[in-house]
Amino acid sequence: MSPRAFVAEPLSTAQMEQLAEAARWAPSASNKQPWHFAYALRDxxxxxxxxxLPNEFNRRWCLNAGALIVLLSDKQASAKHSFDAGCAWGYLALQAHSMGLATHAMGGFSADEARTVLGLPEHLVPEIVIAVGRRADASVLPDDLREREVPSQRKPLTEVLSAGAVPTAAAA
Ligand SMILES: Cc1cc2nc3c(=O)[nH]c(=O)nc-3n(C[C@H](O)[C@H](O)[C@H](O)COP(=O)(O)O)c2cc1C
Structure with missing residues (x-):
């Protein structure tokens, strides 16, 4: 689950290194590893x-996170840069979970501002901002966000898995 309630305590550098260590072992097209993780610990x-960097909605909750990570992909390195960076994000999220931490990806952020803050060359693409931290009780959230602090559902397996051709209904 991607929670919004975080305990406002900083991640350590060692924890951040553990997260990136898992992420960097993700597979990538031609092993180009077209990703970079730029982070700030809350202290x-x-x-x-x-x-x-996050938009107004996301700033309402993510400012309690222990760290914020800007995931960059390198479009010069690979045609599959975004796809591969997405896989690395998945590895990072699973590593965080195994460490008792939670992650929440945010597409809602200013890429232009990220370019300025990080001094990015044109070929590095800001993909997402990731909030990481220890989960807090939902009571720390404002009412409207507290109501949303529940597990999300997924499409049924039958809708996303097919033997052979994709059924017309699923493709529509
Ligand atoms: C690429 C990406 C962008 C997302 N952007 C946002 C966002 O800007 N704000 C937000 O609150 N959640 C964001 N999410 C979280 C998704 O809404 C969430 O993962 C999805 O609803 C499934 O819920 P779950 O992760 O709790 O199972 C994003 C997730 C991904 C993977």
Whole structure:
């Protein structure tokens, strides 16, 4: 689950390194590894700048996270840069879970601002911002967000898995 309630305590550098260590072992097209993780821990000098990147809605909850990570992909390195970076994000999320931490990806952020804050060359693409931290009780959230702090459903297996040709209904 991608929670919005986080305990407002910083991640350690060692924890961040463990997360990236798992992510960097993700497979990628031609092993180009077209990803980069730029992070700020909530107690470090970069936090203020990173915390401006998420949009207004996301800032309502993500500012309690222990760290914010900007996931970048390298479009110069591979035609599959976004796909591969997405796989690395998945590995990072599973590693976080195994460490008792939670992650929440955010597509709602300013890529332009990220370019400025991180001083990015044109070929590095800001893909998502990731909030990481220890989960808090939903009571720390404002009412409307607390109501949404429940597990999400998924499409049934029959809708996403087919032997051979894709059924017309699923393709529609
Ligand atoms: C690429 C991506 C972008 C997302 N952007 C946002 C976002 O901007 N704000 C937000 O609250 N959740 C965001 N999410 C979280 C999804 O809404 C969430 O993963 C989905 O609803 C399934 O819920 P679950 O992860 O709790 O199972 C994003 C997730 C992904 C993978």
């Amino acid at each position: 470090d000098a970069n936090w203020q700048a990173f915390s401006q």
